Amino acid sequence: MKSLSYVIRENNRHDRNVSDLSADLVSHRNTKEAHIFHKGIEGYEPTPLAVLDEQAERLGLGKLWVKDESKRFGLNAFKGLGGSYAISKCLSAIKDPGIGLNEGEMKATFVTATDGNHGRGVAWAASSLGHDAVVYLPKGSSCERLANIKALGADAKITDMNYDDTVRYASDMANENGWILVQDTSWPGYEEIPGYIMQGYTTLAAEISEQLAEKVSDNTEAEIPTHLFLQAGVGSFAGAIAGYFKTLLGEECPKIIVIEPDKADCLYRTACADDGELHTVTGDMDSIMAGLCCGEPCSLGWDILKNNAECFISCSDEYAANGMRLLGKPIGNDKKVISGESGAVTAGVIEAVMLDKELSELKEKLCLNRYSKVLLISTEGDTDRENYNRIMSLDHDAF
């Protein structure tokens, strides 16, 4: 059934900050280093920032931008930003026994668990740098996503476990075999590599701030979004992007709204409980938003989001499907953005918040109106083409 729940974190307005640990993670120095690294990769190009004027008009917004990560490194998703940067940092720390690669060992094996996109990024980065990758996907993963990872030379397979158990399995396999775990989520005691992954993600935010500055034709200042909607699985991505903009813009940072599938809403539950503990979702998480089907929050991501996100939303699959159609079937002169299930959910939610009467209270609480400038990040393209084409052919609310 179509449903959307939310929690507003009102107390955050005056005490928004990133803690010391996270502040360093997304410091200007660290995020700049990641951006410089990516610029050095052959074929690097900033992904497009589409300006959807006609859609903004239809929804009653001042502005609507969509960053299109389907164009990232030919990988159809943003995730390669994190895996590539983390692997390069691991390799440059080659003599550090804490990282796991011993001096003289020429070929490393990087291992990870993934819903698809991160594993593809790790497989791509490992093979580009002449190393091996082993990739585990949770049960129910799409064959197309598995094939895309194998095509990059990785030893990949679908397990019979859910995402979070697959992460534990990958970690055990790393320990048993002396492989390096490159996981896109952190937990106490495993934070260095996920921290690099998050720094890698911030390259897309750095591109956005450059693109917003470029679009200003005269001497006026760059436009600053008022609202930033971020989709979340474990929350590494949302934490990294929120932290980047908070560090860059301080008090002018847009309102951050975090969105998860209701089948895997671990950050929403953590925000609702507000008891200092991380709350998890267990069992099968069978949302169409495969990339967001993670039941255990990333400790580093939450550390940033808990102080900086204004609202956490948990929603059903209809919103993702509607968002795919909104972006994939543009109106007027708007650019088409091919956006997959996990990429498009933010578009489906902003559409509903602006147009559905039942969500008018949320619209008011978030101060969304015709002066609002909303930034979305379409984090993936049609990574499961069969499902993408099927959903595109359906009517509003169908998935």
Ligand SMILES: Cc1ncc(COP(=O)(O)O)c(C=O)c1O
């Ligand atoms: C397309 C896409 N968007 C968003 C995310 C969410 O990232 P995170 O798990 O860091 O919250 C993922 C994660 O795999 C993803 O694949």
